[in-house]
Amino acid sequence: MIQAENLSKQFEDFLAVDDVSFSLKAGEVLALLGPNGAGKTTTVRMLTSVLRPTRGSARIAGYDVVKQPDKVRASVGVLTEQHGLYGRMPAFDYLDFFGTLYNMSGETRRKRIYDLLEQFGLDPKDKRRIGEYSKGMRQKLALARSLLHNPPVLLLDEPTSAMDPESARLVRDSIQKLCSANRTIIICTHNLYEAEELADQIAIIRKGKIILQGTPDGLKKTLLGSPIFEARLGKPLNGSVRSLPGSVTIMDQGSNWIRYQTDQPESVNPAVLRHLLDQNIPVISLQEVTRSLEQVYLQAINAPYTGEDANHVG
Numbered sequence: 380m381i382q383a384e385n386l387s388k389q390f391e392d393f394l395a396v397d398d399v400s401f402s403l404k405a406g407e408v409l410a411l412l413g414p415n416g417a418g419k420t421t422t423v424r425m426l427t428s429v430l431r432p433t434r435g436s437a438r439i440a441g442y443d444v445v446k447q448p449d450k451v452r453a454s455v456g457v458l459t460e461q462h463g464l465y466g467r468m469p470a471f472d473y474l475d476f477f478g479t480l481y482n483m484s485g486e487t488r489r490k491r492i493y494d495l496l497e498q499f500g501l502d503p504k505d506k507r508r509i510g511e512y513s514k515g516m517r518q519k520l521a522l523a524r525s526l527l528h529n530p531p532v533l534l535l536d537e538p539t540s541a542m543d544p545e546s547a548r549l550v551r552d553s554i555q556k557l558c559s560a561n562r563t564i565i566i567c568t569h570n571l572y573e574a575e576e577l578a579d580q581i582a583i584i585r586k587g588k589i590i591l592q593g594t595p596d597g598l599k600k601t602l603l604g605s606p607i608f609e610a611r612l613g614k615p616l617n618g619s620v621r622s623l624p625g626s627v628t629i630m631d632q633g634s635n636w637i638r639y640q641t642d643q644p645e646s647v648n649p650a651v652l653r654h655l656l657d658q659n660i661p662v663i664s665l666q667e668v669t670r671s672l673e674q675v676y677l678q679a680i681n682a683p684y685t686g687e688d689a690n691h692v693g
Contacts, residue, residue, distance in 0.1 A: 466510030
């Protein structure tokens with residue numbers, strides 16, 4: 380559904396995007412992460428045929444972004460950081476105008492507008508001008524606009540920016556439902572919790588180049604090592620635990636807990652449980668220690684820059 384190969388953009392003596400490559404199938408979500416100025420917005424603009432690549436190529440829903448720009452624009456819904464909403468119109472009239480640009484019939488247009496506004500908690504009969512809306516309401520309206528023509532590809536830049544927690548939850552739930560409808564989505568966000576919740580694939584971009592790419596779990600294992608588990612015990616330990624059975628590295632321990640790392644949890648965790656119980660040490664819980672995408676991101680971004688191609692992690 381989306382394919383980019385060595386996509387690059389040069390502005391005079393500044394290389395904004397440097398040989399970016401990735402491929403997404405229908406129903407997949409890619410979170411494109413990186414600091415401000417890393418090249419995320421420029422990449423999205425090339426994918427929507429707004430900017431012409433200096434070199435490389437990209438296809439959206441089978442259409443070439445350079446040779447078939449009209450087909451590409453008809454196949455994507457875009458939510459940009461700057462919405463460009465016309466503040467003097469009511470929401471319904473505003474979406475109705477865009478529906479005519481997409482050559483949607485009157486009946487189809489009206490039904491689609493009603494459904495989208497209600498989906499995002501906006502009143503289709505509200506006659507207030509958009510300029511009177513809150514930031515969160517304007518964000519939801521801009522997202523509704525991007526979905527109006529029912530595109531197979533969505534490119535969303537900070538989709539829950541400026542939203543209260545309830546509205547942000549509504550939008551994230553809507554994005555998850557859109558994924559199940561076989562839409563392909565790219566999200567540019569600084570909200571790493573949001574990226575981890577929604578994305579099948581993560582790509583971290585720095586200085587125009589993707590430096591790390593893969594699944595959230597794969598990236599955690601690559602940068603943070605094997606999973607870490609913690610056993611909470613029903614009574615204090617008498618002294619320190621020096622070893623556990625199997626391929627285990629003890630990371631830390633307290634009076635009534637042990638934290639260890641292993642790349643073989645299927646065999647090691649049952650053996651650890653048996654080992655502790657055989658010593659009459661009751662185990663209250665044994666669970667994996669949560670490791671966040673934020674840890675991965677910060678480690679990747681703060682690593683010395685080499686300019687090499689991305690590491691692809693399953």
